[in-house]
Amino acid sequence: MFLLKMRSTSSKSATVSAKNNIIFGPVNSRRFGMSLGVDLSPSVKQCNFDCLYCELAPSATVDKQSLTVSVGEIITQLQKHLHDKIDVITLTANGEPTLYPHLESLIDAINKIKGKTQTLILTNSATLVNEKTFHSLLKLDQVKLSLDAVSHDIFKKIDRPHPSIQIENVVQKVIDFSHIYTGKLFIEVLFVRDLNDTQQEIEKLNKVLHKIKCQRIDIGTIDRPPAYPVEGISYKELHDIALMFDADLPIHIASRLHAEPNNSYYTKEEVLNTLDKRPLTSEDIDLLFDEKSKENLNDLLTCNEVTIKNVGNLTFYIPADNLKRKRQRSSGH
Numbered sequence: 001m002f003l004l005k006m007r008s009t010s011s012k013s014a015t016v017s018a019k020n021n022i023i024f025g026p027v028n029s030r031r032f033g034m035s036l037g038v039d040l041s042p043s044v045k046q047c048n049f050d051c052l053y054c055e056l057a058p059s060a061t062v063d064k065q066s067l068t069v070s071v072g073e074i075i076t077q078l079q080k081h082l083h084d085k086i087d088v089i090t091l092t093a094n095g096e097p098t099l100y101p102h103l104e105s106l107i108d109a110i111n112k113i114k115g116k117t118q119t120l121i122l123t124n125s126a127t128l129v130n131e132k133t134f135h136s137l138l139k140l141d142q143v144k145l146s147l148d149a150v151s152h153d154i155f156k157k158i159d160r161p162h163p164s165i166q167i168e169n170v171v172q173k174v175i176d177f178s179h180i181y182t183g184k185l186f187i188e189v190l191f192v193r194d195l196n197d198t199q200q201e202i203e204k205l206n207k208v209l210h211k212i213k214c215q216r217i218d219i220g221t222i223d224r225p226p227a228y229p230v231e232g233i234s235y236k237e238l239h240d241i242a243l244m245f246d247a248d249l250p251i252h253i254a255s256r257l258h259a260e261p262n263n264s265y266y267t268k269e270e271v272l273n274t275l276d277k278r279p280l281t282s283e284d285i286d287l288l289f290d291e292k293s294k295e296n297l298n299d300l301l302t303c304n305e306v307t308i309k310n311v312g313n314l315t316f317y318i319p320a321d322n323l324k325r326k327r328q329r330s331s332g333h
């Protein structure tokens with residue numbers, strides 16, 4: 001879980017000073033708002049996975065950090081950059097942030113200075129099997145857990161984990177965490193061509209995702225040059241995968257910016273059917289519909305057969321009839 005930046009690996013000591021590259025941003029993220037990044041491994045990649053799709057260079061897995069920055073140094077740097085326009089302080093790393101050995105003390109220290117700003121961590125989920133990490137993450141306002149596969153073989157192929165990590169244990173801890181955690185939980189699944197995009201793996205993921213209580217499941221694909229020669233899937237394939245998950249799962253297609261458009265023609269009936277199965281945003285529509293289909297959508301909006309629904313920062317198109325059914329269900333009729 002990373003943000004790509006320039007790195008230096010010159011320090012030989014166990015504690016490194018990285019005053020200038022601990023904090024990065026803020027960046028405006030559609031999913032999380034104005035985010036100030038905190039890199040918990042600013043000098044070198046330290047990760048318990050060696051994912052095929054990683055945007056950092058391949059590297060041997062580790063189960064703990066050998067180069068660390070002090071909590072004091074992180075807090076000093078954070079205080080210099082934190083202001084009231086920041087929506088979220090995002091704990092991430094050049095590698096896996098939960099390998100940071102002082103995570104709980106750091107979260108406690110951030111919670112004392114953050115004011116109304118939310119805290120978020122982006123993690124590959126594997127260290128949830130560690131009791132201490134599990135409890136530390138409960139203290140954050142938002143957590144994003146990655147889960148690319150639930151089958152042992154596929155997980156090993158895509159994420160290339162440290163030998164101590166077993167996916168069955170990780171999946172169980174993700175489920176347990178989701179039932180205890182009171183903040184906002186997001187799950188992310190990244191699809192890699194010919195690996196976890198098979199119907200069989202999607203069915204298994206579907207089953208597991210039903211056991212996880214979360215706000216949103218972001219599905220995406222590779223959108224930056226990967227560490228190994230693997231390929232992402234097209235936007236159309238992502239959309240087809242979104243439809244393979246049960247309709248009651250809060251699936252959201254996250255890879256739009258770099259997604260390859262696949263504009264096809266949809267009749268009015270097909271527009272309604274497509275939106276009924278999975279509401280779409282205007283970015284989805286730009287990637288999926290051709291000009292004539294967009295006119296069909298506009299006609300449906302004009303005659304109120306399709307309506308607009310705002311969910312958090314995102315605007316979705318949804319058939320009016322579908323929204324009515326949802327309202328009826330939620331009001332108990």
Ligand code: SF4
Pocket residue numbers: 001002047048049050051053054055056094095096124
């Ligand atoms: S979890 Fe995977 S993608 Fe994230 S930093 Fe580690 S190797 Fe890279």
